[in-house]
Amino acid sequence: MPPTAAFRLARQTISANPTLIIFVGGQGDSPAEQMVGGAQRAIAFDTVERARASGAFERIIVATDSAELADRIGPAATVELDSAPFHFGKRLRELIHDYDVKLPFYIGGGAGALFSADDLAGIAERLISAENTVITNNLFSADLAAFTPASAIERIELPAIDNSLAQLLRREAGLEDVQLERNVATQFDVDTPADLLVLQVHRKAGRHTQDFLSTLSLDVSRLRAAMQYFTDPLAEVLVAGRVGSYVWAHLEKESACRIRLLSEERGMRADGREEKGAVRSVLGYLLQSVGMERFFQALGQMGQAAFIDTRVLFGHLGLKLSGNDRFLSDLGEPEGIVDSFVREFTAMSLAAPIPIVLGGHSLVAGGLWAIVDAAWLDHDERTSAT
8 A cells, every 4th residue: 555646745734644543551560471572562663663654643652552763763763651540442532632633543552573674654545535434344343443533432332452443433323434454464463472473474574573583582483384284285274263354355365275164253352242252153162062081082083284263262251351361371481380171272283183273253253364365485495305
């Protein structure tokens, strides 16, 4: 989405370009959670640099609970150092009021990992020319929402998390929704350690993110073993969780293998089903019916590899897990998991007859875009070396 020459001229004459608002923070204190928090801070730094390079923004505001990030960003952006308790919608409204923002462009700290400066400028261009509109990467689970007028924030029930922001702006404020093109940049978001594994094999993150990843000792062996089957026309890969139709369409087009897809519980956080204990999963019923051992044996009969959004399973089972337990499961480190069920589940996934990659929503959304890209790159490198 390169900015047009007309837009570059408009930047010189328009009274208010968009204000980019980045929220970064909220991770726990365990090493696994701090790993994800560190990555989100590095991604936010890359997003600030790209936004500045685009020249498309009147102001860049970073709201964070990290004094380290505040010090590092320095004059590159306006920094708001937050402290608990935090409420997403209330804080966003405060910033819009305090800075008299005319065209707010919100993005989560982990959502900009693969955006270019031109990508950001392209969204800003669309926002400037829009009226009564919310532009988002996903209406039902937004990591990005640029909207006009800014006063629309007054007409909605302020959400505690960002996922439902775009949907509320459409439903309660009456804004027209414009959804961005589905691609790896707009769909990929770093929420869990599984997303860091994906970034490690994808190799196209920004410089601050790459520097951070180089400090970690991430085991990507299971991911590499699983992703190679996307380039194998004789293979079948199971993908389960909050999988959108656009993801399946991309997999059908870009992967050589057959895809066995189980899509369920999309929007479970934004619609409040997770909080209400209303999540229901076919895969969860299978697990409850046959037990852990037979469950993983069955997965081994459904394909040569599997990518599973475990949050749907955990929601179905009514598990109230710490961030540390979820993240250690993603990393394949059962020893430190407190919940006995998740500890056993994670250990048995490692012993399964096929490579199984566990993660959250981004794994089976933008993560799969990046994984398929990386799989073909590895395939081409192996082919050229022989």
